[in-house]
Amino acid sequence: MTNADPSDTTVIEISQLTTRFGEHVVHAGIDLQVRQAEIFALVGGSGSGKSTLLREMILLQQPESGSIKILDVELENITDVAALALRQRWGVMFQHGGLFGSLTIKENIGLPLREHTGLDDALIDEIAAWKLALTGLKPEVGAQYPAELSGGMMKRASLARALALDPELLFLDEPTAGLDPESADEIDQLIRKLRDLFGLTVIIITHDLDLLWQLADRVAVLADGKVQGVGSMSQLAEQTHPAIRKFFDGPRGRAVQQQAAAQIHAPTGMR
Template sequence: MSATSAATAADRDIVIDLRDVETRFGTHVVHQKLCLQVRRAEVFAIIGGSGSGKSTLLREMILLHRPDAGSIKVLGVELNDLSPEAALDLRLRWGVLFQHGGLFGSLTVLENIGLPLREHTRLGNKLIDEIAAWKLHMTGLKPEVGAQYPAQLSGGMMKRASLARALALDPELLFLDEPTAGLDPESAAGVDELVL
C-alpha cells in the first residue's frame, strides 16, 4: 500500500474533524483554535466544567450553531455553507440524545421513538411501531413504557427513551449530550453500559 492510499484510508476513518474552531458570544471567547478528530468506532468524551463550551461544541457539530471561524467536517462533509437539502441529508445520518431528553411531552414514548421514521421514511405505521418497540427494547425498557408519556418517566428511563429515539434511523454516528447528567450512580452506570 502506498503512503497516499494509506493516508486516504486513514482520512476515511475520521468521522469528526475540527480545525481551528473559534466561538464567541460577544466578547466572551468559548473556543479558540480548537482542533480534534474522532475516528470510526471510537467512543470519544469531551469533559469540562459547567460553561466550558461542551454543549456549544455539540450544537456546532449538529448544525444548530455556526462557529465564528474554523472548519468542522462530520462524516466527511464540511458543515460550512451546506444547502438546506444537504444539511437534512447529513442530519439523517446521525442520532442525537439531548441533555434534557428532548422528547415531546404530548406524544407517548413509542410515538416519540417513531417520529423520525414517520418524518423521514415511507414506512407504514405498523412497521414504524414495530421498529420503535424494538429500539425501546434495545435500550432496556419494558414494552409497557412505550404507552407512557415523558412526564411519567424517571430520569434514567427518560435518557433510555431518548436514546431509543436517537437510534430510530440506525445512525452512523451518535451524539450524546451529558447522557448521565442528573442520574443516580446506578442509573448512570446503566446508561454508560448501554452506550458501550
C-alpha cells in the same frame, strides 16, 4: 477493551474553530479529530464551551470561523438538502431528553422513521418497541407520555429515539447525569454494545468519571477555549495541565482512578 472495527477513518474533523459571544471568547482555535467507531468524550468545566461545541457539530449553531467536517461534509455553507441528509445520519440525545410532550414515548421514537422513511405504521411501531427494549425500558412505557416518566427513563427513551434511524454517529449530552449507578452502568454497557455492533461513533459530553474511565476510548479536555489534551484517561493521567489534573486529583478523581486501575489494566492497550 475491545474495539470491534478498528479504523483510522476520521468521521469528525474540527480545525481552527473559534466561537465568540460578544466579547466572551468560547473557543479560541480548537482542533479535534474523531475516528470511526470510537467512543470519544468531551470534558471540561462549566462554561468551557463543550455544549457550544456540540451544538456547532449538530448544526444548531454557527461558529465564528474555522471548519467542522462531519462524515466528510463541510458544515460551513451547507445547503438545506445536504443538512437534512446529514441530520438523518446522526442521532442526538439531549441532556433533558428533548422528548416531545404531546407524543407518547413510542410515537417519539417512531417519529424519525415516520418522517424520513415510507415504512408501514405497524412496522414502525414494532421497530420502536424494539428500540425501547434495547434501551432497557418496559413495553408499557411506550404508551406513556414523557411527563409521566422519571429522569432516567426519559434519558433511555431519548436514546431510543436517537437510535431510531440507525445513525452512524451518536451525540450524547450528559448521558448518565442524574441516573442511579445501576442505570448509569446499563447505559455504559448499551453504548459499548452499540459501538461494537454497528461500528457507531459516539461523542459524549460528560462529567461522569466512571464513564470516562470505563467507556471512553479517548477523552478531550477543553479549557480556556482550547483543547488542552486528547488521549485515553491513562494517557491524560500523566499530563500536568491544571485543567486536566482536575479530573485526577481531588478525592473523587483519585478514587475512580484506583478503582479503574484495579479493574482494567491499561485501557490504552487497544491502540
